[in-house]
Amino acid sequence: MIESEIRQLPVYSDEQLLGFVTDEDVIHGAIMEQWGNTRVEEIMTKDPFVIEEDESLGTVLSLIRSEGISHVPIVKDGKLVGIVSISDIIENIFQPRHVQRFGERVGEKVSVLSIPAKGIMVDPVITVLPESKLRDAEEQMHKFNISSLVIVSKGRPVGIITKRDFLEPLAQMEKPVERLTVQFSVKDVKIDEIQRSAVMDDFESFTRRYGGTLEAGTLFVYMKTHGTNFKGEQLIHIRLQFRTKRGAFFSSAEGYGVEQTFKIALDRLEGQIVKSTELANDQDFLKGYLRRRFPLT
Numbered sequence: 001m002i003e004s005e006i007r008q009l010p011v012y013s014d015e016q017l018l019g020f021v022t023d024e025d026v027i028h029g030a031i032m033e034q035w036g037n038t039r040v041e042e043i044m045t046k047d048p049f050v051i052e053e054d055e056s057l058g059t060v061l062s063l064i065r066s067e068g069i070s071h072v073p074i075v076k077d078g079k080l081v082g083i084v085s086i087s088d089i090i091e092n093i094f095q096p097r098h099v100q101r102f103g104e105r106v107g108e109k110v111s112v113l114s115i116p117a118k119g120i121m122v123d124p125v126i127t128v129l130p131e132s133k134l135r136d137a138e139e140q141m142h143k144f145n146i147s148s149l150v151i152v153s154k155g156r157p158v159g160i161i162t163k164r165d166f167l168e169p170l171a172q173m174e175k176p177v178e179r180l181t182v183q184f185s186v187k188d189v190k191i192d193e194i195q196r197s198a199v200m201d202d203f204e205s206f207t208r209r210y211g212g213t214l215e216a217g218t219l220f221v222y223m224k225t226h227g228t229n230f231k232g233e234q235l236i237h238i239r240l241q242f243r244t245k246r247g248a249f250f251s252s253a254e255g256y257g258v259e260q261t262f263k264i265a266l267d268r269l270e271g272q273i274v275k276s277t278e279l280a281n282d283q284d285f286l287k288g289y290l291r292r293r294f295p296l297t
Contacts (some may be wrong), residue, residue, distance in 0.1 A: 007163075027138055027166045036135035040128055043169050044159035045250060046153050050075045051117050053082065057093065058113035060084055067252050068222060068239035071148045073157040074121045080150060080157045084119030092120050096119055127152045130159065135159060168220060168243055180217055180244075182209040187224040189236060198259040202266055212274065217244030221260070238260045240269050249273050 008022040030036070050073045064086055074082040076264055092134055093112050126139050137149055141163075153161035158218045171183070182203050191199075203219065220241040225234045238261050239252040249272045253265035 015020060023163050023167060024142065026170065027163060028142070030166070030170050031135045031138045036133060036138075038134045039130065040132045040134060040137050040149075040151055040161060041130035042161065043134070043165050044130070044161040045248075046159050048073055048150070048157055048160040050157055050231060051084070052076065053121070054116050057115045057117065057120060058088065060117055061089065061113070063254035065226070066254060067181045068224070070238050071160060071162070072117075073125070073150050073160065074117045075157065079155045080125055080127065080152055081087070082118065082123035083125045083148075083150060084117055084121045085148070088120055126250065128161075129153065134166070138166070153244060168218070170240065173219070180211050180214065180222060182219045182294050185220070185222045186224075188232065189223045189225050189258065191223075195258045199262050202259075202263055206266060206270070209270075214246050214273075216245040217246075218241060220261075226254075232256070238262055240265050242269055242273075247276055249276065284289070 008020045010020055011018045013257055049063055049067055050067060051063065053074050053076045063072060067290055070087075071083060071085045073080055074084060084296065093115070126144050126146060128140060130151055131152060132151075141147070141149060150157050150161045151161060181198075203214055206219075220243070222239040222241075224237050226237060231247055233256045235254065235256060237252070237254045240250065242249040251265050251268035251272055253261050253268060255264060256260040
């Protein structure tokens, strides 16, 4: 499900189709066990990207595209007031029956990209606290038929959790992970063997640097294309989610060329690892990082 970005899988016995298992089936089955008592903050994406309510829809779309996300919490002076998803934008802006309502105000044409986020956001937002249990979070998502929850503390968004955030830790539970591994999800991106080899070389170098410090984990790599430029080169968007025993880390990059874009995203991920609270106090780790980044000449 994670690698193919699909929500359901067929179940066969020999050649007979028995039915389908969905992402919700997997998540619900897991949270009914002891794992359901895990705190939300353990798997949520921390410090989510947010947009002020008076920022334009164009800004929201730009953030969604650049960071490869599907939901953006909307804030006023740092406090959560709403949320905008890519489906909200499609339904309210780009479907023909809605364009006229949003496209004209007092007889004047207004670009839909100039509409403020508060003009399209959904409110109130369904939220949970960082200390809430995964079982309670899943119950809220099922009850309100939503695919994400905003995590708040004192009214401010401190995290966001999606179905993918549930599935990724579950994918690591099937077998105890004893080393750093990688999983790819590629959509419409052409990768030849040379490019794949270069990407894996970069990952192997990454594992040599961090395998001892982070002990074990899985790097989830999501690649998709936004089309081509005038030379026919693919504009690649890469998002990395790195879940380890020492914490979860996230980064993204956009550019032309698989190898270069992956390298940029991996460098940014390395920066997130270095800035993490736990590793910031590991002097041996920091010395090794600085020697690699700033070698003596």
